[in-house]
Amino acid sequence: MCEYSAIDGFANDWHLVHLGSRAVGGAGLIITEATAVLPEGRISPEDLGIWRDEHIAPLKRIVDFLHAQGAVAGIQLAHAGRKASSYAPWKPQGQVPAAAGGWQTVAPSAIPYYETDHTPHALSTQEIAAIIKAFADAANRSLQAGFKLIEIHGAHGYLIHQFLSPLSNKRTDEYGGSFENRIRLLKEIIVAVRAVWPETLPLLVRISATDWVPEGWDVEDSIALAKDIAPLGVDLMDCSSGAIIPKVKIPVGPMYQTPLAAAVKKESGMKTGAVGMINTAEEAESIIASGKADLVLMAREMLRDPYFPMHAALRLGVDVKWPDQYERAKPR
Numbered sequence: 001m002c003e004y005s006a007i008d009g010f011a012n013d014w015h016l017v018h019l020g021s022r023a024v025g026g027a028g029l030i031i032t033e034a035t036a037v038l039p040e041g042r043i044s045p046e047d048l049g050i051w052r053d054e055h056i057a058p059l060k061r062i063v064d065f066l067h068a069q070g071a072v073a074g075i076q077l078a079h080a081g082r083k084a085s086s087y088a089p090w091k092p093q094g095q096v097p098a099a100a101g102g103w104q105t106v107a108p109s110a111i112p113y114y115e116t117d118h119t120p121h122a123l124s125t126q127e128i129a130a131i132i133k134a135f136a137d138a139a140n141r142s143l144q145a146g147f148k149l150i151e152i153h154g155a156h157g158y159l160i161h162q163f164l165s166p167l168s169n170k171r172t173d174e175y176g177g178s179f180e181n182r183i184r185l186l187k188e189i190i191v192a193v194r195a196v197w198p199e200t201l202p203l204l205v206r207i208s209a210t211d212w213v214p215e216g217w218d219v220e221d222s223i224a225l226a227k228d229i230a231p232l233g234v235d236l237m238d239c240s241s242g243a244i245i246p247k248v249k250i251p252v253g254p255m256y257q258t259p260l261a262a263a264v265k266k267e268s269g270m271k272t273g274a275v276g277m278i279n280t281a282e283e284a285e286s287i288i289a290s291g292k293a294d295l296v297l298m299a300r301e302m303l304r305d306p307y308f309p310m311h312a313a314l315r316l317g318v319d320v321k322w323p324d325q326y327e328r329a330k331p332r
Helices: 053-068 125-145 159-164 184-196 219-232 258-268 281-289 300-304 308-315 324-329
Strands: 002-007 016-019 022-025 029-036 072-078 149-154 203-208 236-240 271-275 295-298
Touching: 029 149, 053 072, 053 125, 072 125, 125 149, 125 184, 149 159, 149 184, 159 184, 159 203, 184 203, 184 219, 203 219, 219 236, 219 258, 236 258, 236 295, 258 271, 281 295, 281 308, 295 300, 300 308
Parallel strands: 029 072, 072 149, 149 203, 203 236, 236 271, 271 295
Antiparallel strands: 002 029, 002 295, 016 022
16 A cells, blocks of 8 residues: 655645655655565565565666656555564454464564464564664665655554553563653664665654553653654654554544644644545645644545545646646546
């Protein structure tokens, strides 16, 4: 799946991704989702990966095509942790057994997501160091493939989120317990990625801004995290939510996560991205125009309507170039 990001509003024709001193031009930002930095970090056996050099050339062909069309290609680097080795969403639910090609999952603590899941292996500090290096290596490969933006995936109950949340992190070493210890992995990944990712190119971090559980990670933690990681070279915090434990009641509705992005932006000063149930051009435009967030990320609406950018531009009265093959169908 890819996400299409509208930045600085539809009225600006999605022309510029501008985050602090880092900017990349283009007609739109397209981000590949959850690209695994290690084979055991895949959510499912079908997932995209960038854990070896052989992955660079095939991804570069896609990136070059996107850039030739005037878009900007970004990549989301991820490790699924205890939620790895799962069947693809359109297949039977649950984790893939070893006999069917599944693998041993890892986590900060040996606590499965579902009680019926395989028990994950609790990572040693040496194994954590190897994962940090894997993120840096993946960032370097992303650069070689031509990507212009990286988003580190720290949301949705995947590995980094598992370290952040006290609901899944029960460690007693330097990676567990206090807030400072639980955010250590993410900070070390950011530093390692920034060491190989050019200062001129944007780096984003996606988080679950709240676990929607009183004793879990919350928006105040997200605000504190934003203040901590901004000096490390993070340009924007993409504010999603939930998915650290099952059966949590979440108030899902139109733009339901936008207030999280607005709160983090207001209280931390960091640029933020809004995501989740943003389905219309008017909704996306209102978020940017009102200053609730600096970026709007849309995915499912793009699956429902692959031509959403053209339709959105029409609704908002913005003249954009249509593909040559479709130009005759463009309303005048």
